[in-house]
Amino acid sequence: MSKGAATRQAVLAEATEVASRLGLGGLTIGSLAARLDMSKSGLFAHFRSKEALHLQVLGYARDAFVAEVVRPALRAPRGEARMRALFDNWLESVNVAAACLFVSASTEFDDQPGPVRDQLVADHRDLSDVIAQIFRTGIAEGQFDEAADPERFAHDLHSVMLGAFHSRRLLNDPRTDTWARQSFEALLDAARPKSG
Amino acid sequence: MSKGAATRQAVLAEATEVASRLGLGGLTIGSLAARLDMSKSGLFAHFRSKEALHLQVLGYARDAFVAEVVRPALRAPRGEARMRALFDNWLESVNVAAACLFVSASTEFDDQPGPVRDQLVADHRDLSDVIAQIFRTGIAEGQFDEAADPERFAHDLHSVMLGAFHSRRLLNDPRTDTWARQSFEALLDAARPKSG
DNA sequence: GCAGGAAACGAACGATCGTGCTATCAATTC
DNA sequence: GAATTGATAGCACGATCGTTCGTTTCCTGC
Numbered sequence: 001m002s003k004g005a006a007t008r009q010a011v012l013a014e015a016t017e018v019a020s021r022l023g024l025g026g027l028t029i030g031s032l033a034a035r036l037d038m039s040k041s042g043l044f045a046h047f048r049s050k051e052a053l054h055l056q057v058l059g060y061a062r063d064a065f066v067a068e069v070v071r072p073a074l075r076a077p078r079g080e081a082r083m084r085a086l087f088d089n090w091l092e093s094v095n096v097a098a099a100c101l102f103v104s105a106s107t108e109f110d111d112q113p114g115p116v117r118d119q120l121v122a123d124h125r126d127l128s129d130v131i132a133q134i135f136r137t138g139i140a141e142g143q144f145d146e147a148a149d150p151e152r153f154a155h156d157l158h159s160v161m162l163g164a165f166h167s168r169r170l171l172n173d174p175r176t177d178t179w180a181r182q183s184f185e186a187l188l189d190a191a192r193p194k195s196g
Numbered sequence: 197m198s199k200g201a202a203t204r205q206a207v208l209a210e211a212t213e214v215a216s217r218l219g220l221g222g223l224t225i226g227s228l229a230a231r232l233d234m235s236k237s238g239l240f241a242h243f244r245s246k247e248a249l250h251l252q253v254l255g256y257a258r259d260a261f262v263a264e265v266v267r268p269a270l271r272a273p274r275g276e277a278r279m280r281a282l283f284d285n286w287l288e289s290v291n292v293a294a295a296c297l298f299v300s301a302s303t304e305f306d307d308q309p310g311p312v313r314d315q316l317v318a319d320h321r322d323l324s325d326v327i328a329q330i331f332r333t334g335i336a337e338g339q340f341d342e343a344a345d346p347e348r349f350a351h352d353l354h355s356v357m358l359g360a361f362h363s364r365r366l367l368n369d370p371r372t373d374t375w376a377r378q379s380f381e382a383l384l385d386a387a388r389p390k391s392g
Numbered sequence: 393g394c395a396g397g398a399a400a401c402g403a404a405c406g407a408t409c410g411t412g413c414t415a416t417c418a419a420t421t422c
Numbered sequence: 423g424a425a426t427t428g429a430t431a432g433c434a435c436g437a438t439c440g441t442t443c444g445t446t447t448c449c450t451g452c
Contacts, residue, residue: 003419004429021307025221029410041412042430050410104303110365111217111296121367155375159359166358167351169306171317179351186386199449200399225440237442238400246440 008046011036012060015053020061020097023108024054024116054116058105062123064098070130079138080188086134087184090161091177094168103165128154135191144191156187204242207232208256211249215257216293219304220250220312250312254301258319260294266326275334276384282330283380286357287373290364299361324350331387340387352383 001009014036019027029050033043047053069089076085093099102123109117132150139146164180167173197205210232215223225246229239243249265285272281289295298319305313328346335342360376363369 002428007429023219023221023304025219028408030408039431040410041432044411045430048411100307104306106362106366107300107303108219110300110362117366124367152371152375152378155359155363155369155371156379158362159355159379162358162362163351163355166302166306166354170302170313171320173351175348175351179348182348183352183355186382190382198398203399224438226438235401236440237402240441241399241401244441 004046007038009060011038011043011046012057015057016061016064016101017097019057020100020104023104024057024101025108027053027057029053051115055119057101058116058119058123061098061101064096065093065102068096069093069099070127079134079141080143082134083131083138083188086131087157091164091180094165094176100165100169103162124158128158131157138191142193145193147194148191153187153191157184160184160187200242203234204252205256207234207239207242208253211253212257212260212297213293215253216296216300219300220253220297221304223249223253225249247311251315253297254312254315254319257294257297260292261289261298264292265289265295266323275330275337276339278330279327279334279384282327283353287360287376290361290372296361296365299358320354324354327353334387338389341389343390344387349383349387353380356380356383 011032015027015032018032018035029044030040033040036043047056070086073082073086073089076082090099102120105116106120106124109120128151131154135144135148135150135153138144139148139150160180160183163183164176167176167179207228211223211228214228214231225240226236229236232239243252266282269278269282269285272278286295298316301312302316302320305316324347327350331340331344331346331349334340335344335346356376356379359379360372363372363375
């Protein structure tokens with residue numbers, strides 16, 4: 001990796017950290033440069049616009065999220081076990097900057113049309129598709145009901161995670177994980193094949 | 197209402213609208229003043245600090261949310277009917293500025309300690325208490341299981357709403373309401389007294 | 393209708409915002 | 423090791439940020 005690419009990665013890592021706390025809107029070139037002991041213009045030259053920085057931060061966060069949450073889960077056996085692995089990793093990522101960034105950026109930009117919002121929608125769709133696909137495999141394995149809607153399951157699972165992030169990060173409620181796991185089990189139970 | 201109080205209300209209404217789209221962090225005195233055809237200093241004099249403005253916006257949004265979502269629901273018969281009324285009103289408020297503001301501000305400030313965050317936590321607790329109390333009444337009425345946890349129900353209902361706001365506002369998914377209602381019914385079913 | 397107080401304004405503050413230039417410095421290629 | 427490319431710094435720009443101050447205008451209670 002060339003020198004430029006290396007510092008760019010370092011900038012994106014730090015930017016992801018900051019943006020996960022202050023939101024993408026709270027991310028400023030100046031303070032970011034100060035944190036990294038760089039000049040404002042030197043840092044800026046890597047991105048050429050603030051929106052480009054936003055997009056690259058989202059790309060970096062997406063890669064981190066996939067590497068930390070999604071990819072390890074895909075090594076679990078297909079179907080329900082894989083779904084459980086994904087859920088576990090996701091729930092553990094409640095303090096991982098990349099995961100938090102997507103939650104905060106999604107509510108921050110849901111009313112601000114543009115490339116950033118578009119990217120967030122696309123990323124959400126990708127994750128939703130992964131969940132739905134795992135679910136479909138579970139159907140094929142006989143673990144889930146053929147009549148169940150994989151996309152609705154993905155939506156419901158996402159809701160559970162949003163609630164968990166809210167409960168853990170804003171309220172700091174110690175019951176968060178217990179409740180999230182119970183909700184997850186309820187989702188699985190509801191998706192089980194009807195016996196008879 | 198005196199002149200000052202009147203314009204202050206007008207400012208808070210507009211500020212709530214703007215903050216619901218751009219977040220509290222995206223709310224600036226200058227642009228807010230321009231929207232209301234006021235001078236920056238004239239508007240600022242009402243609040244004396246930006247944080248005070250933030251807190252008063254939250255108070256205004258809270259009152260609006262209670263007036264639009266909570267209070268009407270309390271006129272429904274106690275127990276399950278009241279819970280359904282609350283859910284219906286809440287789901288309809290997906291495009292009401294005050295309701296959106298709480299969702300976005302909660303994720304925006306969950307990592308920024310201070311009075312604003314404290315206020316958000318308090319407001320969340322208040323709403324959670326209302327839900328839990330309605331649930332407890334439903335238990336007393338025999339509609340819900342004595343063994344069910346009212347606070348967990350409140351948390352789960354909140355998760356469903358967060359998912360609905362996300363799905364409607366970011367993804368603009370037409371299935372949002374259907375899915376939210378199905379999730380709500382599932383929560384109610386899970387809370388029903390066990391027969392036998 | 394006048395006095396006194398509240399409300400709004402205009403101008404300015406220092407700081408910081410995002411974004412350009414130009415120059416210097418380091419790294420890579422021959 | 424010289425030449426070339428790319429990375430970083432310095433400086434400046436207009437704009438806007440939150441905030442203060444002194445003045446003016448409007449409202450209100452007598």
